Amino acid sequence: MTDDLHDETPEGREPFEDDGFDGGPLEAELRQAAAILDPVPAQLREIAVAAFALRDLDARIAELTFDSVVDAIPVRGAADVPRMLTFRAGEVTVDVEVTAQGLMGQVLPPQPARIEVLGGPQAAVPVDADAMGRFSSDAPLTGPFALRLRTGAEVVVTEWTRA
Numbered sequence: 001m002t003d004d005l006h007d008e009t010p011e012g013r014e015p016f017e018d019d020g021f022d023g024g025p026l027e028a029e030l031r032q033a034a035a036i037l038d039p040v041p042a043q044l045r046e047i048a049v050a051a052f053a054l055r056d057l058d059a060r061i062a063e064l065t066f067d068s069v070v071d072a073i074p075v076r077g078a079a080d081v082p083r084m085l086t087f088r089a090g091e092v093t094v095d096v097e098v099t100a101q102g103l104m105g106q107v108l109p110p111q112p113a114r115i116e117v118l119g120g121p122q123a124a125v126p127v128d129a130d131a132m133g134r135f136s137s138d139a140p141l142t143g144p145f146a147l148r149l150r151t152g153a154e155v156v157v158t159e160w161t162r163a
Contacts, residue, residue, distance in 0.1 A: 059155040062087035087158040107133035114150040
């Protein structure tokens with residue numbers, strides 16, 4: 001029984017041997033043709049960017065356990081109330097208050113952490129939690145967002161939520 005990958009070609013060369021062909025210009029032309037004839041849908045591009053934001057393979061996903069839009073009882077006459085969110089991953093809980101001006105929150109149990117506010121194709125906004133686990137960001141949130149927490153050796157990423 002022979003190994004087809006290691007058989008020599010009839011010309012006496014190994015298959016896929018570099019013969020000096022530069023495929024760069026051909027690849028560029030094929031990419032341009034594909035972009036014109038079969039462009040990537042905008043929604044698929046957004047999903048890909050969101051998936052790339054979750055590239056930490058060892059990260060634990062924090063599940064949304066409370067959302068004041070869904071779970072809270074509305075207060076009559078209250079206008080522009082902040083949205084309260086709670087995420088949980090194992091022993092780590094993140095409470096977040098989202099307003100038009102940004103967000104603030106706390107990591108529980110209280111601990112220092114590096115938190116990145118992910119917002120799709122925009123660059124992540126880094127904030128630091130103090131020793132009590134408190135953090136805030138005055139970058140207004142528009143559209144979907146998630147939080148990536150780095151607490152020591154552990155990485156926790158929240159579910160994506162709309163602001």
